[in-house]
Amino acid sequence: MGLEDAGDLVLHIILTKTGPENTARVACVSKSLKLSASEESLWSIFCSIDLNITTPIDPHGDSAPSFKRAYGLWRESFRMYPWNLVKRVRCCWDNLKLWLSLNFPEANATLRKGVSEEELEEVETVLKVKLPLPTRLLYRFVDGQETSFANSLGGSLGIIGGYSVYSHEVNVYLLPLKEVIKETKETMRHIGFSSRSNLIVVAVSAASSMKIFFLDSTNGQLYTATSTRQMLPCVPESLVRSVHDVDGDQQQDAMLLWLEEHARRLQTGVIKVRKQDNIKSISLFPEVPPLCSVAVTNGVQVRASSVFIPEIANLRQEPPAYWYAYSVRMSLIPEGCFLNGIHHSSCQLYWRHWVIRADDAVIDTVNGEAVIGKYPLLQAGEEEFVYESCSNFPTTTGSIEGSFTFVPRSLKDPKGSQFEVKVEEFPLKLPDYIF
Structure with a gap:
């Protein structure tokens, strides 16, 4: 059985599978096939698949008389390219x-x-x-x-x-x-x-x-x-x-x-829009594992990730200095923190502790009060407190992990003993793609 003997539905399915170029060739075989190969429903499918357009428009965004004509105009406009x-x-x-x-x-x-x-x-x-x-x-x-x-x-x-x-x-x-x-x-x-x-x-x-x-x-x-x-x-x-x-x-x-x-x-949500001081921007700090670490301790969640900073790196010195910015986001879950059978609707950071590694070898430890001079007070269910810092490494691969010391309620009015909040290890690595 030839194409001309096939029913309209069967022929439509066949031409859809053959694609626009072969459909154009089929149109040259006979008058009946030319009519079938010119159906708008067929060329609307080709326009949708190849060009993601649902209305007949040309490359300039102007209306075209038909999907077939629109497809032809696109092919003609970009004829010099594969x-x-x-x-x-x-x-x-x-x-x-x-x-x-x-x-x-x-x-x-x-x-x-x-x-x-x-x-x-x-x-x-x-x-x-x-x-x-x-x-x-x-x-x-x-x-x-x-x-x-x-x-x-x-x-x-x-x-x-x-x-x-x-x-x-x-x-x-x-x-x-x-x-x-x-x-x-x-x-x-x-x-x-x-x-x-x-x-x-x-x-x-x-x-x-x-x-x-x-x-x-x-x-x-x-x-x-x-x-x-x-x-x-x-x-x-x-x-x-x-x-x-x-x-x-x-x-x-x-x-x-x-x-x-x-x-x-x-x-995929690896990076997202971030709003800070009512200004929105795309943040390059990764938001999902494995590039972003996540840990929840006694109701305090800490997320951390890094970004390579090529513009301040110095790879000619000995040893080289690979610079990374890192972002730490901390928040208190809506249920608050739970310590010794008691719920608290807030807690406040007092101390930080970092272990910094390059190629799996510890190259530095950091202990001190606050983070970037601040003592964030976390309230249950409120937005994350975010802070950024930076560090340089002599190798292309490193990591940071550590902990924060919090007090339940606040530093001025503590309602229990201090407790440690874990910061899971997060990578600092020269990336395959640099943005």
């Missing part, structure tokens, strides 16, 4: 935009519309580089962030996010192409790189701290610099392949991999 790569980049941005729209609409509003091929060529001409295809596609869909918005509210709207330790504040946003040119020229001149360098600046910290991400237009790797201008890869080298070394549907570069991994961490 289609599987187009779908992958589109999926990456869709995932990021969806998460941002649900969790951080203020940052989502800073994303700019994509650029044209002409605008990409202008950047390449001015900076004398050739951008990897995946990077070009990333900018075709989204031209970074509107910097005037991203820098508002103290520079907290960067979609990559950041951290703060004492006066050191970081919040990273993606540059639009116009800022890529400006920042690249200024940065290269400032750090003394050759004007013929293949590095371009694609992301920076909106806050005062100097954190910059460089894309190598030759090998597609993404780098960030240490305090001594040593370039650290932000994506595992084993994953980054030159666009000339792989087939069309396998083309990759670090910037795309970097954003895909960032989207995965946001979607």
Whole structure:
């Protein structure tokens, strides 16, 4: 039995499975098959699967007369790129935009519309580089962030996010192409790189701290610099392949991999939006195990995790200094703390004790009153008390664990003996992906 002899439902199922390219070929066989291969319901499925669009629109967001026409316009607009790569980049941005729209609409509003091929060529001409295809596609869909918005509210709207330790504040946003040119020229001149360098600046910290991400237009790797201008890869080298070394549907570069991994961490809750002093931002401190430790002692919960700080690291000195920021979040569960058969609705921190290891060897112990000069009073069911500090290590792998000493009720009015609250060991490790 030929395709023309199949029933409408069977034919629809077959064409759905064959995909848009083969469906277009089937349409050339006969008039009856052309009619079946042109059904709107069929092309709406292809548009949904390949482009995640539920209404017929073109790449500019304008209405198209049909799903079939919309699909054709998309293919025509991106004809110079492997289609599987187009779908992958589109999926990456869709995932990021969806998460941002649900969790951080203020940052989502800073994303700019994509650029044209002409605008990409202008950047390449001015900076004398050739951008990897995946990077070009990333900018075709989204031209970074509107910097005037991203820098508002103290520079907290960067979609990559950041951290703060004492006066050191970081919040990273993606540059639009116009800022890529400006920042690249200024940065290269400032750090003394050759004007013929293949590095371009694609992301920076909106806050005062100097954190910059460089894309190598030759090998597609993404780098960030240490305090001594040593370039650290932000994506595992084993994953980054030159666009000339792989087939069309396998083309990759670090910037795309970097954003895909960032989207995965946001979607799975590894990192989240944090609100502090009524300002929201994406915090890079991990929120779930194993990167975040969790312990509950007598009703006091302590969560702790760390972030590598490349911009203040010094890997040229001997021994090297790998710097990490760490965040400790403590709270009292709604039931309060339970000591010697008595419930207390509050307790207050008095003392801290840390054991710090590098490569499993203890390199320091810390004992002292308070944390960053504060004695947090925890109330049952209230929000976490959060504090950040930092430490440097001579190795790429370390850990911190310890305990806090609390008194039931408060230091001014204690209602029982002091008790220890455990801080489970949490890792400080040079990460595979640096954000």
